[in-house]
Amino acid sequence: MIHAAPGGPTQIFLAPGLSPEAGEIQAHNLGLDRPIPEQYIKWLGNFLQGDLGKTFKNNIPVGDLLWPTVGNTMVLMGAAWLVSLLIAIPWGIYNSTREYGLSDQTASFISYLGFAMPTFWFGIILQQFFAMKLDLLPLSDMWTMGEEGNLSDLFLHLVLPVTVLSITFLAAYVKYSRASMLEVLNQDYIRTARAKGLKERKVVFRHALRNALIPIITILGLDLPILVGGAALTESVFNWPGMGRLFVEMAVSREYSVLMSITLVVSVMVVIGNLIADILYAIVDPRVQFGQGGSAS
Amino acid sequence: MSDSNLQQPVTTGNWPGTPAAPEVPAPDKRPPGPWKTAWKKFIHNPFAVVGLFILLIFILAAVFANLIAPYDPTRIDLMFANLPPGTDDHLLGTDELGRDIFSRLVHSSRISLTVGFAVAFVSVVVGTLIGAISGYFGGWIDTIFMRFVDVMYSIPSLFLNILILAIFGSDMTYMILVLAFTSWMGVARLVRGSYLQLREMQYVEAAKAIGVSSWGIIFGHLLRNASAPIIVNATLMVGGAILSESALSYLGLGVQNPDTSWGLMLSNAQEFMLIDPLQALYPGLCILIVVLAVNFIGDGIRDGLDPKKTTIPRRRLDQWRKKYSKSGT
Numbered sequence: 001m002i003h004a005a006p007g008g009p010t011q012i013f014l015a016p017g018l019s020p021e022a023g024e025i026q027a028h029n030l031g032l033d034r035p036i037p038e039q040y041i042k043w044l045g046n047f048l049q050g051d052l053g054k055t056f057k058n059n060i061p062v063g064d065l066l067w068p069t070v071g072n073t074m075v076l077m078g079a080a081w082l083v084s085l086l087i088a089i090p091w092g093i094y095n096s097t098r099e100y101g102l103s104d105q106t107a108s109f110i111s112y113l114g115f116a117m118p119t120f121w122f123g124i125i126l127q128q129f130f131a132m133k134l135d136l137l138p139l140s141d142m143w144t145m146g147e148e149g150n151l152s153d154l155f156l157h158l159v160l161p162v163t164v165l166s167i168t169f170l171a172a173y174v175k176y177s178r179a180s181m182l183e184v185l186n187q188d189y190i191r192t193a194r195a196k197g198l199k200e201r202k203v204v205f206r207h208a209l210r211n212a213l214i215p216i217i218t219i220l221g222l223d224l225p226i227l228v229g230g231a232a233l234t235e236s237v238f239n240w241p242g243m244g245r246l247f248v249e250m251a252v253s254r255e256y257s258v259l260m261s262i263t264l265v266v267s268v269m270v271v272i273g274n275l276i277a278d279i280l281y282a283i284v285d286p287r288v289q290f291g292q293g294g295s296a297s
Numbered sequence: 298m299s300d301s302n303l304q305q306p307v308t309t310g311n312w313p314g315t316p317a318a319p320e321v322p323a324p325d326k327r328p329p330g331p332w333k334t335a336w337k338k339f340i341h342n343p344f345a346v347v348g349l350f351i352l353l354i355f356i357l358a359a360v361f362a363n364l365i366a367p368y369d370p371t372r373i374d375l376m377f378a379n380l381p382p383g384t385d386d387h388l389l390g391t392d393e394l395g396r397d398i399f400s401r402l403v404h405s406s407r408i409s410l411t412v413g414f415a416v417a418f419v420s421v422v423v424g425t426l427i428g429a430i431s432g433y434f435g436g437w438i439d440t441i442f443m444r445f446v447d448v449m450y451s452i453p454s455l456f457l458n459i460l461i462l463a464i465f466g467s468d469m470t471y472m473i474l475v476l477a478f479t480s481w482m483g484v485a486r487l488v489r490g491s492y493l494q495l496r497e498m499q500y501v502e503a504a505k506a507i508g509v510s511s512w513g514i515i516f517g518h519l520l521r522n523a524s525a526p527i528i529v530n531a532t533l534m535v536g537g538a539i540l541s542e543s544a545l546s547y548l549g550l551g552v553q554n555p556d557t558s559w560g561l562m563l564s565n566a567q568e569f570m571l572i573d574p575l576q577a578l579y580p581g582l583c584i585l586i587v588v589l590a591v592n593f594i595g596d597g598i599r600d601g602l603d604p605k606k607t608t609i610p611r612r613r614l615d616q617w618r619k620k621y622s623k624s625g626t
Binding site: 112113115116117118119120121122124125127128132133232233236237247248251252259262263266267270 | 451452453455456459460462463536540543544547548549550560563566567570574577578580581584585588589592
């Protein structure tokens, strides 16, 4: 399941004016004259031992560049994820009980906007309004200079990027949870529950919600790559020192070892996301059991 | 239905010797086909019509950009840099190099729309081809293609786009191909699904029996029947492609100066946000409006082709239902 990007580092970057021979010597030193499969296997072996190689340009160990950004991205992503879920699922449930009401219409309006809006543009507009005009929130970056480690400072810096990230996900998740709740609410056993005289609250939360959560969890697991990818843009807009921004910067300067490492880390995260989704299935739905090949797909 | 044709008698079916069949009034007019019905529903959907109208305006602006734009979008005039909107015949002002923003917006729509439609076209062609082949033949071909689709899905497409464009350099043709390369999978899955269903149809068996080749069946017989969801998906893809194009250009990996696109204008505007905050507003609004219009059109087509959807909004239907069920009891 691990799909490392086959970024063959055959195009080396030479300072203009260097002779081809100098280029060859440099390539030999970096091991770039070896066949690509050999390079790849060597790189993979080193990766498993925790050595990610060094950047071509400044000879900085890739790990030093990469690992801090992974944490930073996780902070941003986790916050956005949490915020959008905490708002979207209750909102979706509410909308499913009051179909085509005012709140439902508002949600579908927001989702139309969310799908059609370039996220980075929304980020820029928020920056202009809240950071520059009202001067309420910091413009960009993760910490104020000299305030590293101060949590309230981090929180202030999180507000705008998290808003941007969660708007897009909010739109989709409200729709999903509403649709999946509606489907469950039309089932026979819900009618039975109502006929038994259960309170509507109990019907919705005890009987319907558990079953409606299953498709929502699937979508959450599948959406993880989009979340990581979307973070690249938001990180660039807000100058957030995360993995996505590092990827963009390194792609422009063609540091293949960094790019491959990031791709690998992202792929691992995607796999972990799917795994968590599978485990959550088993928790939500007791019918799903592990060890019975393929029942948990 | 048309009542005017009901009186026409049926003349066939009178064999000699048999008593004349009771005159069955049969309409000689065929009921409207699915496309006609879809069109009828489409033009009764206000959102879709407005979307189509807006999209047409943007397309016209893109085609006649040279006539509409008052200035050359690449003309640099540092004497008149960062003018506010409405000064000196510059409708929306000028940017940091004195280029007319309105002209740049109009010219940008060319590239943005071209990329949007081209990406949708290429990826629909590729996706349909792969989906049709793997759905019709099944077996190991299907397995290979579908695992490949899974692999493509699990990589964040933006990362892949950035990677490929960074390696091969950014050019509009490349960008179209790269964006298409990362967005054909949805169509492939969709087409495969409907081909899996359709290949069990009796007309396929009949076509096989009279010796039509597999390719003839795939493209001659099945493609028409699978086309409705493809069209809907293609429309929605245009919007997605415009968004991706703007994102890539914003990151500096898409369209390069002196060409313009809305994404590139946004990244310019962000640099000079402190001087002229309004510059960032216009290109984003253009993207928003166009993508919204395209999505409305796509929704309109989908609802039109969906036989379950009526032209009456469901909300009103529910209201009626409530009203009549109350008066009935």
